[in-house]
Amino acid sequence: MAAEDARYRQSSQYLLWSFSPSQLASIRENTNAAARSAIAARLSSLPASSSNTLSAPTSSANTPDPEGSSTPALPEFLTPAEEALLVTFYTSELLRAGDHANMSDEIKATAAAIFRRFYVVNSIMTYPPQEMLIVALFFGCKAEGHFPSISEFGKTFGKENPDDILAGEFLLCQGLRFALEVRNPFRALKGAVMELGLLPDIEASRLAAAERRAREILRFSPLITDAYFHYTPSQIMLAALSLADRGLAERLIQETFHYVAPASNNSGADTPMSDAATTTTAPSKRAPATRVGGEEDKATIIGSHVRDKVLGAIEACRDMLAKELPERREHWTNKTVYKAQLQPLRKKLNKCRDPERSNLVGLQRARRQQAARKDDSDDEDDLDGQARGGGGGGGGGGTTLEEDGAVFGDAANLKGHKGGGGQVKKGLEDPFGPPL
Amino acid sequence: MSRKATAGPSALPELTSDDMCPVCKTIRYLNKDMEFLINPECYHSMCVNCVNRLFNDGPNQCPYAGCHRTLRRKGFRSAFFGDLAVEREVDIRRRVAAVFNQVEDDFETLRDYNDYLQMVEDLTFDLVNGSEAKRREAEATLQRWEAEHRADIERNRRAGREADEQSRRRLAAEREAARQRRVEALREAEEERRERERSREMELDSLAQGDAAAATGAQHQQRVQLKKRGQANRALEAATMTTTAAGTPAAADVGRLSIRGLKEKKKAPAASEGPYDPFGGMDFVPSRYKIRPGLTHPAIDKYRHDPAHITGGYSFDEYIDRVMFEAFAGLGVFIEDEKEAGIGLSAGEVATISAGIAAVGDKMELD
Known part of the structure; x- marks a missing residue:
């Protein structure tokens, strides 16, 4: 791997x-x-x-x-x-x-x-x-x-x-489950441009135009779709690049997954590389692969089988992004579209709001009060009622101590708490959002 | 336990009136050696004179107003703690501990032992702080236990005494050994000093006679002496080694700094995996790309000669490393497959990843 x-x-x-x-x-x-x-x-x-x-x-x-x-x-x-x-x-x-x-x-x-x-x-x-x-x-x-x-x-x-x-x-x-890191594809795009910039037969102007366009796409399309959930940043980046300039993206993939099983014995022949590119890129890229392991490993890392799979993923991602190209920005601000599709929904939303949680400030205040009062009284229900009357907020159940424990417990064994049983599961419920 | 029923800890007589006996109102100014005694029956303090005066002729009532305890001369002692509430609690605890003296080995499981400890502590608390009824009940429990487990208690007490005796003996042995060692070391140092002086004299003598050959001889002598010292040390070590091997564990402890009571640690299996890897064996050598000279981007070129960046030590290589990593990281990660079933992975990876997924999945269901 x-x-x-x-x-x-x-x-x-x-x-x-x-x-x-x-x-x-x-x-x-x-x-x-x-x-x-x-x-x-x-x-x-x-x-x-x-x-x-x-x-x-x-x-x-x-x-x-x-x-x-x-x-x-x-x-x-x-x-x-x-x-x-x-x-x-x-x-x-x-x-x-x-x-x-x-x-x-x-x-x-x-x-x-x-x-x-x-x-x-x-x-x-x-x-x-x-x-x-x-x-x-x-x-x-x-x-x-x-x-x-x-x-x-x-x-x-x-x-x-x-x-x-x-x-x-x-x-x-x-x-967010306290996972604050978001891996964005912008820097990855720079990396792809760097890699492509080394190929001698690609003009700088073409590359720059593709980068501009891909960046434009990355600024909008993956964000407004579910791409971040379904694809990795590099796949999103390549999909955007392929929307901008399909040739460049495919070229980069071919260059990366250049490995061919030794039986055919014509390494690099399936890629449309010039001789110069072969001499500069192919040997240098094979070096790390040989370090990692034998032929088997190479095939699973940069072989053609993986390449096809990656191409498939990028194609799927590309389709997803193509639905929301940057030109669709206007679609979302368009008055008529808004009136036709969104306004009814917003009206509906206004009607079915959660009566207790829609006021964030009140909710926060109620929670604070509740936390402060928790020391004085043991009667949870009574408290909840008071908080509701006061600020319109419900209560996250459970003591703060439990929540702390659950948070740290989760951090400690992200992988392994499957075996922890019901108690751990119960504890985990709290820090990741109060019951709806 | 045997105090007035109504008295909480706060109602205890204070020893702070250190300067006046509450019974005879003598003040310290008149009697510099005034000493206060208490009787664990009621913990009322009074001066030695009062005790002698009142109780020399046999048992008498406590002179405090409202306290009808009968006290004896024998029961009086001086309080160890300034706070009599503490004094009393310590007395009670001592008494309870003498009765409830089971040790962990007497129980089948740790759980049982902990329950027992909890029971004892509850009982003690009742005795110390409980209401009249609770106190009486606890007192009865205590006596019942004492009656029922007389044999056990006696046995444990004896065992405790023996253990005490043993540890005392061991301590004494250690102290003795340490003393021996010190004496030995002193003797050796003395001998060495004498030896050095002698050789120095010899050297001076030979120098005075202007005999170069003799001077080298003296040097030789010195070296011999050093060698001898080394040998002596080694011999000593060997001796201790043999005693360690043959002697009791106590003797083995003599030689080195030891903390008693620590459990013998099991030797960790010999670690032969090499140095510790904080990344848990993760490979940082890129396998799909290679950092090559010439990788650059127009956006960073203009900073390469910008003093604001280069004087601060900004590393463009690091940046390129990161950019290239991000460009290729996760290219072969197929979220749809992996999150569903882990297709296309080796067995080990499926196991670790699916554990992670399962964990995440569980949480998801909860929301």
């Missing part, structure tokens, strides 16, 4: 935040279902006389089956697909906000990835996306080693009170 791949497999992006499409879909369904039941329970537990604008009276007319006269009828919930569409819309909003604040590509990309990851395990109905996207941007800045002052940052987005942003921060962290 190639050393680079082994190293990539150590990353939190691979370990925690990579899914196959079916896995991702099932997680989203689970999230949606959990949010539905939680919100339904909370809505029906609200007193019917409450003047909460989010609760049902407006929608009770169009809901087909009102549950009873005493409890308000439940609103219509978003389906997973609708949620995904809305998340995509808000991701594009996030990118626009990033442009507005003149942020670097890395920050915007990281923030977008963070945002999308958060809404994989949390429903958009539970936590308000409009606020979370600013939190994600702020957090993206920090994750990329850029530390703006919170008040300045807030002013950029018209949030005078820094608490508006900070309230969601820990929540976001929890949702």
Whole structure:
């Protein structure tokens, strides 16, 4: 196995935040279902006389089956697909906000990835996306080693009170499972250009144009799709490059996976290399391969079988990116599209918001109060009730001690806690987001 | 335990009135040698004079108002702790420990032993801080236990005494050995000093006689002496070695610094894997690309001669390393396959990766 791949497999992006499409879909369904039941329970537990604008009276007319006269009828919930569409819309909003604040590509990309990851395990109905996207941007800045002052940052987005942003921060962290690293493909693109730059028969202008275009694509397409979940940064990068200049991307792959089984004894003949390229690249590349192991290893690392597989993955990724080319930016800001597709969804969202969690500041305050009061009283239920009355916040159950233990326990044995049994599992539930 | 029922720790008589006897109101100013005694019956303190005056003629009532305990002269002693509450607790604990003196070896499992300890501690707490009823109950339990397990207690006490005796003996032996060694070392040093002086005199003599040959002879002599010393040391070592081998473990401990009570550590299997690898055997040699001279990018070229970058020691090679790594890392990682089933992997990798996936997957289900 190639050393680079082994190293990539150590990353939190691979370990925690990579899914196959079916896995991702099932997680989203689970999230949606959990949010539905939680919100339904909370809505029906609200007193019917409450003047909460989010609760049902407006929608009770169009809901087909009102549950009873005493409890308000439940609103219509978003389906997973609708949620995904809305998340995509808000991701594009996030990118626009990033442009507005003149942020670097890395920050915007990281923030977008963070945002999308958060809404994989949390429903958009539970936590308000409009606020979370600013939190994600702020957090993206920090994750990329850029530390703006919170008040300045807030002013950029018209949030005078820094608490508006900070309230969601820990929540976001929890949702991310504290995996703050996002591996972006921008630097990888530079690497590909470097490698291609060494080939003598490629003009610099062609390369520069391809790089510009690929970067343009990377700035938008993978962020607004699920590419970050399904493909590795280098695959995304190559897909973008192939969208920009298919020849260049294929060339790079051919150069990389140049190994041919010795039986045919014409190493490098299947690649359209010039003689000069053969002499410069082929021997030097084979050197590390011989170090790693025998012919078998070489075949699995840079053989044609792997090459075909990589090409397949890149092709799939390319298809995914092609659906959201940078030209589609306008699509998401387009008034008519917005009116036709998104506005109804947003209205629907407004109706089925979680009554307790949509106010992040209140939620945060309630949690703090609860943590402060936890020492005084043992009666959890009573507390929860008080907190709900005071700030409209629910409670993350469990003591802080347990949560700490679970966090560290998780960090300690990321691989091995399968055998830990139910207790560990129970403990893990808490730090990664309170129950929906 | 045998205090007034209503008295909590705070109601104990304070010894802070160090300057006045609460019974006869004598103040320290008048009697410089005044000493306070307490009786563990009620822990009321009074001066020696009062004790003698009141109890010399046999048992008498405690002179404190409201305390009707009958005290005896014999029971009085001076308090070790300033705080009488502590004094009392220590007394109680001593008494409980004398009765509940089982050791870990008496139990089948550690769990049992811990339960036993917990029970003892609960009982002690009741005795020290409990209410009247609790205290009485605990007292009864204690006596019952004492009656039931008299034989065990006696045996353990004897064993404890023996262990004490043994450790005392061992300590004494060690001390004796250390003393011996010191004496030996002193004697040796003395001898050596004398030897040195003698050889020096010889040397001076020979120099005075202007005999070069003799001077070299003296040097030779000195060398011989050094050699001898080395030999002596070696002989000593050998001697200790033999005693170590033959003697008791206590004797073996004499030679080196030892911490008693440590369990004998099992020898770790001889590590022959070479030096420690903090990366757990991960390979950092790129296998799909190679860092070659000439790898560069227009975006970094302009910084190569920028003083702001190069004076700080910015390493362009490091940057190129990283860029190239990112370009190729994960190229052969097929998330769809690997997350689903681990297709295309070797068996070992499937195991480790799927463990990770399973772990992650479990968590996912929970949300």
